[in-house]
Amino acid sequence: MKQRELYMAQGLQIREMGTVETIPTLPCESLSDGKNTLTKFLEGSCLSIVVFGASGDLAKKKTFPALFNLFRQGFLPSDRVRIFGYGRSALTDKGLRDRLIGYLKPAKTDPRKDPSSVVKEFLDLITYISGLYDTVDGYLKLEHLISQHEDLKSGEKGQTRRLFYFALPPSVYPVVCRMIKQHCVNKRGWMRLVVEKPFGKDLASSNELSDQLGELFTEEEIYRIDHYLGKEIVQNLLVMRFANRFFLPLWNRDSIDNVQIVFKEDFGTEGRGGYFDDYGIIRDIIQNHLLQVLCLVAMEKPVSLNPEDIRDEKVKVLKAIQPIRDDEVILGQYDGYLADPTVPKNSKTPTFAAIVLRICNERWDGVPFVMKAGKALDTRKAEIRVQFKDVPGDIFRCQKQGRNEFVMRLQPSEAMYMKLVVKQPGLEMAAIQSELDLSYRERYQDIVIPEAYERLLLDILCGDQQHFVRRDELRRAWEIFTPLLHRIDKGEFKPLIYPEGSRGPPEADRLTEGIGYVRTYGYVWNPPSLKAGM
Ligand SMILES: NC(=O)C1=CN([C@@H]2O[C@H](COP(=O)(O)OP(=O)(O)OC[C@H]3O[C@@H](n4cnc5c(N)ncnc54)[C@H](OP(=O)(O)O)[C@@H]3O)[C@@H](O)[C@H]2O)C=CC1
C-alpha cells in the first residue's frame, strides 16, 4: 500500500464553505494492478539495503533522507531492516551517521514525542563498510554482514530481500554488478538493483552499459530510476488525462497548438561542474527527466495500469518522435560557468537548451513540443504548459487577452491551473483573462506530499516498475538525442552566452514564438501558493 492508499484508507479531508469535514472514501481499487498491499509489504521477510557510494552527494541529500522518511512512517521496521553504506572512503559507522544527521528531518507531525529519538533509531540501523569497488575483500565483508543479519532475523532458511542502490558514477556500475553477482547474490529471496541516471552518454555507451548489466541481471531485477517520475504532478498526469471526460476530446492536434515542458534552476553547477561539464544540460535533464514527462503527456491510454502496458505506450510515443531539426535547437551557457574551478576553461558545454520535438502520429502531427531546460536562470521551476488554439469566430475579441492554457506546475508548490477568458465582473460586457486554480498547498492542507525518491524507493520494495525506465525506452530516448549530442560534442553547435539570473538566450523565446506560442501580455497571475513563501 502506498501513501496515496493510506490517504484513502484514512478518509480524504475535504473543505467546503470554510469547514473541514472528513468523509469516508468509497472503496477504491489499487491504482496499479498487482501492487502489493501494505500488509503484504510489512509482513515481508527481512530486508537488507546496501547503498553504494554512501559517502557521496546523492546518498546524503536524497537516498538516506528518503529511507529515513520511509522508516519514520513504519515502512522499514527496525526488527527486520538493516542498511549498509558502502564506499572507498575511510569512514566509521559514526562518521557516516554524523554526515547524514543534518539531512534527516523528522516531520512536525511525527506522532513520537521526541523527534531526535526517531533519527537516532534510524541511524542505528546503518553500518558502514569501507571497501574498493573492484576488489573482493569489501564484498566478502558485505556478504558476511548481510548473511549475519539475515540469519538473525529470518533464521537460516527463511526468506530474505536484498536491495542494492547505486549512488555511484555509472562508470563503476559494471564492476560493482559483477562483484555483487559473484559474492552477494541472494539465494533466499529477491534482489533488486537501483541504478541512477545518466545511463550512458550516448546510444552506444548506453547499450554497452545495458548489455553489461543485462548479462548479469534480469530486467525485473534492474530499476533505472528517474526521480521526475516520482514527482506528485508527474504521477498525476495519468489520472488527470484519462480519468477526466473533458480532457479526452481536447487532448490532441485539433485543439492544442503547442506544448512546453520547462525546467529552470536559479543556481549554477555549484561544485558539480566536473560531472556536469562531461554531460551538459541535454544529457542531465532533457534526455531523461523532460522526455519522460513528454511521454506521459503525449501517450495513448494504456490498456490497463499494468506497468508493462504503460511503458509500452511510452515507447510508442518515443518511436514516433522525428529527427531534431537544426533550426529548432537553441543552446546557451551562462556567463560565469567557466569561473567554476572544476570546469575546463574553454568549455562549450551547454547549460541551457531549448529543443523542439515533433511527434508524428495521428494525435500530435503538427503540434510542437518545446523542451526547455537551463541552469542559473531567473527562477526555479518545472512545469508543463499546454497552449490551446485560438477560438474560431472570436466575437468577444478575446484573442487579445491571450490563449487558453493548462499549466501543470511540478515545482515549486505543486499546482494545476487553467488560464481562460471570462466576463469582467461589473456592468461592462468585457472579456478578461482569469484562472481556475488547483494549488495543492491550499487544497490539500493536511497532506504532506512525499518526496520523489521516497515514493520510488517504496515502489522498488513493492516490486512495481511502472515509474522506472525500461530498457527499450532508454534505447529510444538515446536514439532521439544522440545525433544532436555528437554534433554538439564535435563543436558544430555553439552555445549562446546568457547572463546569470536571466531567462536564458532571447533566441529561445524567439524559437517558442516562432513555433506558435503566444505569450499572455498585460496579465500576470501570481498563484497564492507561490505568494505563501516559496
Ligand atoms: N547528486 C545529485 O543531486 C544527483 C545525482 N545523480 C546520480 O547519482 C549518482 C551519484 O551521484 P553523486 O552522489 O552526486 O556522485 P558523487 O560524485 O558524490 O559520487 C558518489 C560516491 O561515489 C564514489 N565515487 C566518486 N567517483 C568515483 C569514481 N570515479 N570511481 C569510483 N567511485 C567513485 C565516491 O565514494 P567513495 O570514494 O567513498 O567510494 C563518492 O562519494 C550519479 O550517477 C549521478 O549522476 C542523479 C540525480 C541527482
Ligand SMILES: O=C1O[C@H](COP(=O)(O)O)[C@@H](O)[C@H](O)[C@H]1O
Ligand atoms: O537529476 C538532476 O536533477 C536535479 C534537479 O532535481 P529537482 O528534483 O530538484 O528538480 C538537477 O539539479 C541535477 O543537475 C540533475 O542531475
